[in-house]
Amino acid sequence: xxxxxxxxxxxxxxxxxxxxxxxxxxxxxxxxxxxxxxxxxxxxxxxxxxxxxxxxxxxxxxxxxxxxxxxxxxxxxxxxxxxxxxxxxxxxxxxxxxxxxxxxxxxxxxxxxxxxxxxxxxxxxxxxxxxxxxxxxxxxxxxxxxxxxxxxxxxxxxxxxxxxxxxxxxxxxxxxxxxxxxxxxxxxxxxxxxxxxxxxxxxxxxxxxxxxxxxxxxxxxxxxxxxxxxxxxxxxxxxxxxxxxxxxxxxxxxxxxxxxxxxxxxxxxxxxxxxxxxxxxxxxxxxxxxxxxxxxxxxxx
Amino acid sequence: xxxxxxxxxxxxxxxxxxxxxxxxxxxxxxxxxxxxxxxxxxxxxxxxxxxxxxxxxxxxxxxxxxxxxxxxxxxxxxxxxxxxxxxxxxxxxxxxxxxxxxxxxxxxxxxxxxxxxxxxxxxxxxxxxxxxxxxxxxxxxxxxxxxxxxxxxxxxxxxxxxxxxxxxxxxxxxxxxxxxxxxxxxxxxxxxxxxxxxxxxxxxxxxxxxxxxxxxxxxxxxxxxxxxxxxxxxxxxxxxxxxxxxxxxxxxxxxxxxxxxxxxxxxxxxxxxxxxxxxxxxxxxxxxxxxxxxxxxxxxxxxxxxxxxxxxxxxxxxxxxxxxxxxxxxxxxxxxxxxxxxxxxxxxxxxxxxxxxxxxxx
Amino acid sequence: xxxxxxxxxxxxxxxxxxxxxxxxxxxxxxxxxxxxxxxxxxxxxxxxxxxxxxxxxxxxxxxxxxxxxxxxxxxxxxxxxxxxxxxxxxxxxxxxxxxxxxxxxxxxxxxxxxxxxxxxxxxxxxxxxxxxxxxxxxxxxxxxxxxxxxxxxxxxxxxxxxxxxxxxxxxxxxxxxxxxxxxxxxxxxxxxxxxxxxxxxxxxxxxxxxxxxxxxxxxxxxxxxxxxxxxxxxxxxxxxxxxxxxxxxxxxxxxxxxxxxxxxxxxxxxxxxxxxxxx
Numbered sequence: 001x002x003x004x005x006x007x008x009x010x011x012x013x014x015x016x017x018x019x020x021x022x023x024x025x026x027x028x029x030x031x032x033x034x035x036x037x038x039x040x041x042x043x044x045x046x047x048x049x050x051x052x053x054x055x056x057x058x059x060x061x062x063x064x065x066x067x068x069x070x071x072x073x074x075x076x077x078x079x080x081x082x083x084x085x086x087x088x089x090x091x092x093x094x095x096x097x098x099x100x101x102x103x104x105x106x107x108x109x110x111x112x113x114x115x116x117x118x119x120x121x122x123x124x125x126x127x128x129x130x131x132x133x134x135x136x137x138x139x140x141x142x143x144x145x146x147x148x149x150x151x152x153x154x155x156x157x158x159x160x161x162x163x164x165x166x167x168x169x170x171x172x173x174x175x176x177x178x179x180x181x182x183x184x185x186x187x188x189x190x191x192x193x194x195x196x197x198x199x200x201x202x203x204x205x206x207x208x209x210x211x212x213x214x215x216x217x218x219x220x221x222x223x224x225x226x227x228x229x230x231x232x233x234x235x236x237x238x239x240x241x242x243x244x245x246x247x248x249x250x251x252x253x254x255x256x257x258x259x260x261x262x263x264x265x266x267x268x269x270x271x272x273x274x275x276x277x278x279x280x281x282x283x284x285x286x287x288x289x290x291x292x293x294x295x296x297x298x299x300x301x
Numbered sequence: 302x303x304x305x306x307x308x309x310x311x312x313x314x315x316x317x318x319x320x321x322x323x324x325x326x327x328x329x330x331x332x333x334x335x336x337x338x339x340x341x342x343x344x345x346x347x348x349x350x351x352x353x354x355x356x357x358x359x360x361x362x363x364x365x366x367x368x369x370x371x372x373x374x375x376x377x378x379x380x381x382x383x384x385x386x387x388x389x390x391x392x393x394x395x396x397x398x399x400x401x402x403x404x405x406x407x408x409x410x411x412x413x414x415x416x417x418x419x420x421x422x423x424x425x426x427x428x429x430x431x432x433x434x435x436x437x438x439x440x441x442x443x444x445x446x447x448x449x450x451x452x453x454x455x456x457x458x459x460x461x462x463x464x465x466x467x468x469x470x471x472x473x474x475x476x477x478x479x480x481x482x483x484x485x486x487x488x489x490x491x492x493x494x495x496x497x498x499x500x501x502x503x504x505x506x507x508x509x510x511x512x513x514x515x516x517x518x519x520x521x522x523x524x525x526x527x528x529x530x531x532x533x534x535x536x537x538x539x540x541x542x543x544x545x546x547x548x549x550x551x552x553x554x555x556x557x558x559x560x561x562x563x564x565x566x567x568x569x570x571x572x573x574x575x576x577x578x579x580x581x582x583x584x585x586x587x588x589x590x591x592x593x594x595x596x597x598x599x600x601x602x603x604x605x606x607x608x609x610x611x612x613x614x615x616x617x618x619x620x621x622x623x624x625x626x627x628x629x630x631x632x633x634x635x636x637x638x639x640x641x642x643x644x645x646x647x648x649x650x651x652x653x654x655x656x657x658x659x660x661x662x663x
Numbered sequence: 664x665x666x667x668x669x670x671x672x673x674x675x676x677x678x679x680x681x682x683x684x685x686x687x688x689x690x691x692x693x694x695x696x697x698x699x700x701x702x703x704x705x706x707x708x709x710x711x712x713x714x715x716x717x718x719x720x721x722x723x724x725x726x727x728x729x730x731x732x733x734x735x736x737x738x739x740x741x742x743x744x745x746x747x748x749x750x751x752x753x754x755x756x757x758x759x760x761x762x763x764x765x766x767x768x769x770x771x772x773x774x775x776x777x778x779x780x781x782x783x784x785x786x787x788x789x790x791x792x793x794x795x796x797x798x799x800x801x802x803x804x805x806x807x808x809x810x811x812x813x814x815x816x817x818x819x820x821x822x823x824x825x826x827x828x829x830x831x832x833x834x835x836x837x838x839x840x841x842x843x844x845x846x847x848x849x850x851x852x853x854x855x856x857x858x859x860x861x862x863x864x865x866x867x868x869x870x871x872x873x874x875x876x877x878x879x880x881x882x883x884x885x886x887x888x889x890x891x892x893x894x895x896x897x898x899x900x901x902x903x904x905x906x907x908x909x910x911x912x913x914x915x916x917x918x919x920x921x922x923x924x925x926x927x928x929x930x931x932x933x934x935x936x937x938x939x940x941x942x
Contacts, residue, residue: 035445095631100445101365102630105586108579109626116620229575233456236449271464274457282436282450289440517792517800520785524778531776534737536764536849537795545797 002145007262013151015258016158017220019251020213021231022238023165024206026250029239031182031202033100034093037108039235040228041115042085042207046077046214047223048122051129053077067132070215077211085207089200111228118225126222135219150219157216161209166247168205178202182245241281243291252292257281327500331493340564341608343496345601347560350499350506352584352596354553357510358546359582360591361519363526364443366547367578368433368451369554371458372426374573376555377562378462378469379422382412384478384562395477400467409468415482422559423552430551431544438540438547443529455578462570474569481563499560503597506553510593513549522546580622586629589636598637687715689750690853690883691736691768696745698731698907705731706742707907713853715750718879720894721887723904724927729887730773732904733855737770738763750852765795769846773857775838779831782806783822783841786830787813790848812848819877820844821870836867840874847878854884860893872897903927 021043028036036042050073057069088110096103135153138146169175180188181198189195217227234257242253260280264273285291331339351373358364385394386409392398393405411417433454437447462469469475484491513519525532525539532539562568571577580603588599603625611618633640691713698706706728713719721729734740736747738760746756755763764770777786785806791813792803809826817823820840825833830841839859846854859875860868868890875884876897888894894901894915901918903910905927911918918924 029445033445035449092627092631101363101448102634104365104445104448105579105582106627106630109623109630112619112623112626114623116616116623119616233449233453233575237453240446240449269464271457271460274460278453278457281453282433285442286436286440289442513801515805517788517803517805518797520781520789520805521800523780524789527778527780528776531772531778532789533761534739534764534770534772535790535845536761537789538759538761541797542800 005145009147011259011262014262015255016155018234018238018258019254020158021235022250022254024209025235026239028203028206030244032199035104037104038111039210040232041111042081042210043214043228044118045084046081046211047218047227049077049080050215050218051127054129067134070132074215077215078208081211082204082208086200086204089203115225126224128222129218131219154216237281241291243293246293249291249293336489336492339496340492343499344564345604346499346503347557349597349600350503351554351557352600353506353510353593354550355581356585356590356593356596358550361514362522362543362546364543365448366451367448368454369581370573370578371455372551372554373558375426376422376558377568379418380559380562381475381568383415383418385475386413388478396470402467406468423555426555427548427552431548434544434547438543455575459570459574474567476567495563518542583626587636589638592638595636595638690715691749693747694745696735696742698740699743705907709909713883713885715883716879717883718875718899719885720898720901721885722894727904728907729904730857733857737768737855767852769849769851770855771842775842777830777838777841781830783828783830784826786841786845787848790845816844816847836863852882856886858887860890868893
């Protein structure tokens with residue numbers, strides 16, 4: 001029983017991180033059919049934004065305020081990553097619409113450069129971010145099971161981001177425009193929606209969420225210039241598995257991969273676990289090639 | 302006149318002369334190159350074999366694989382396993398005894414024999430490509446979906462190779478094998494021999510891929526790149542064609558890996574990882590996809606540049622690599638070959654010589 | 664627009680002749696086909712029998728399920744119920760699209776879907792060889808010789824001098840003919856065409872109609888069409904679909920006399936035509 005609770009919690013924790021990373025990806029991929037390979041570096045930017053914010057708090061704020069830095073860092077990470085994402089869309093990705101594979105390569109190049117720039121600024125070795133003291137410790141369920149507050153916090157954070165995304169997409173005018181463009185770009189354009197602005201905004205939001213993910217990752221360990229690449233492939237798999245076009249698919253994909261990963265890793269080893277998850281995903285795609293949730297179209301090609 | 306000759310009136314005779322000169326130059330390379338430079342060139346030519354195979358599926362089939370590092374790695378490991386066993390003689394390979402392995406694992410056994418290692422080095426990657434291709438193309442998992450899956454394949458294979466240290470040598474990979482079939486790998490004469498073997502293998506790979514793309518297979522590949530569904534309604538099963546091309550491409554990557562190991566003397570998981578795999582794509586993109594020759598040019602150029610830049614300024618390489626990706630994709634999607642033919646056509650137009658469109662069809 | 668049918672009389676249908684054609688063997692029959700998209704029933708228990716040497720038109724208002732019917736036959740869409748049988752009794756309902764194409768059922772979609780980057784010849788070459796396996800294709804060099812069959816088809820579709828032109832630079836009508844030519848080289852037993860004359864000039868439309876009549880001498884041809892003048896001029900047999908069901912089948916004359924058809928389809932059509940003429 002205790003084992004099961006721990007399993008589920010660990011699975012949930014892994015899933016929540018995956019989901020946080022994959023959410024931004026799913027939005028940009030669903031909307032623009034662009035796989036943003038620099039997404040991992042946007043996460044890295046979020047993480048370093050947190051690091052810098054912390055440094056500023058230590059330097060310029062009274063000591064008693066230090067614990068609030070994390071809240072500020074969440075905001076800063078979002079804004080910085082969103083800005084860079086917006087720039088990226090404006091300068092590069094806009095010119096590569098309709099060439100998904102090319103945009104994949106170009107964004108990978110951008111990611112590579114961002115990593116190197118981070119190395120120039122912050123140095124190649126990892127740096128540690130001190131977590132705020134209110135996230136230390138954990139929630140004791142029984143004498144032997146303690147759920148760390150940090151992990152719980154991330155789960156709650158993901159839930160909040162997800163809710164915000166949902167409200168944005170389904171309850172605001174901007175969100176409605178975004179859905180319109182997602183479903184039929186040309187028609188939406190004809191109806192007077194500025195698809196360019198929608199693209200830019202959506203890309204910025206997706207990038208901002210990556211920034212938040214980066215901020216959250218600082219809670220789990222030291223950060224480095226290549227922190228993004230470690231998570232990004234898994235996040236891509238979430239998008240592939242979940243399908244494109246609906247948030248629920250991404251949630252299910254993240255839960256599926258996170259849970260199975262934890263399960264397999266417990267009973268085999270980390271490396272064999274990954275192989276099994278991959279095999280399972282390929283097997284699943286045999287049944288549903290377009291992922292869990294797919295928008296159906298009748299067009300040819 | 303010289304200009305006209307240089308710009309290559311694409312008559313088959315000029316073409317043949319150009320090719321012969323090029324081949325002759327390549328054959329004479331050992332005469333005017335230091336062993337070190339020759340070794341580098343051999344390495345680049347080995348990598349070019351992989352690039353030609355990558356161009357076959359990407360340039361013609363429109364399938365972008367970010368997983369060729371795996372196929373390359375499988376070939377390289379196959380050769381390295383043979384070399385390691387040859388170097389260890391009757392005892393276990395050193396890293397195995399360090400990890401406390403008692404006997405040689407069963408899958409190491411076939412690599413005691415050189416021919417078996419040679420065959421497996423191409424067969425294993427081709428088979429892996431075949432299986433992955435079969436299960437994805439069949440369900441029309443194409444485009445970015447396929448690309449992402451290949452990248453995931455890289456990640457899990459690397460994790461597996463690192464994790465199973467007692468069988469694969471872990472992060473350090475396989476190294477420490479001075480000779481092949483009794484020839485010392487570091488003597489100049491062996492180096493020259495390897496150079497010619499590699500050159501021949503590259504020529505063979507090129508001819509093979511050229512044959513494929515100028516056969517109907519190439520036609521179907523190109524057609525299904527432009528409209529997969531239409532090809533299906535003409536009665537072709539594009540997935541079979543793609544799987545075939547992908548398997549050939551995987552096999553060639555394995556061959557490249559084998560020759561690479563002979564030159565470099567080490568293979569480790571980091572050499573087949575995500576970054577090297579995507580770097581391979583840039584070789585093809587820089588040279589010009591869908592041309593085969595562009596893949597070779599791109600590989601040699603880019604790797605020369607890499608060697609130069611890494612020697613002078615190791616930090617800078619990744620920055621250059623990233624920038625190159627952006628530049629090539631945005632500014633010259635047809636690569637150097639595309640730029641070249643544009644220059645040629647504008648030159649010949651200015652020269653007033655009208656090469657009417659007597660291009661031999663195909 | 665002057666309906667060209669009045670200038671030249673190409674109309675085959677004479678009552679009685681349809682019956683005579685009706686004797687020729689069945690090439691393909693679709694039985695009780697039902698197709699649903701989500702909750703929406705696109706085709707509802709439709710039956711269709713296609714006979715050899717028949718130029719068969721499938722008409723009906725928008726959303727009647729005509730294109731979906733073709734999709735089912737060629738394997739693009741799986742029906743929820745019903746089955747599709749070839750004339751020799753082979754059940755092709757569960758076969759994959761390329762297998763069905765290999766069995767001699769050619770499908771032409773509404774938009775021209777030739778390969779723009781290949782030459783006319785290369786497009787035709789693609790379908791020339793009945794063996795579609797990879798290993799056969801490896802042995803065949805592309806762009807080699809022009810066979811007698813290819814020349815014949817080129818004559819038939821009226822493009823004998825366009826052999827080396829890039830297919831993408833053909834006019835809209837020529838692209839459609841090229842695609843029909845590609846299907847012809849497969850020696851099909853059945854051709855399924857979706858609005859082949861949409862977007863064509865009157866002259867091109869006529870040429871296409873005659874081409875289809877010519878083709879129907881050797882196999883069975885099904886055409887989904889909205890252009891009623893075209894249907895009137897060339898149809899040997901007409902099936903009217905309405906809301907996913909069979910409404911009426913017969914010669915054009917019979918269809919035109921049918922009050923039900925007039926109500927759901929022809930009537931409305933005439934009204935819109937009249938309106939259009941009034942402007």
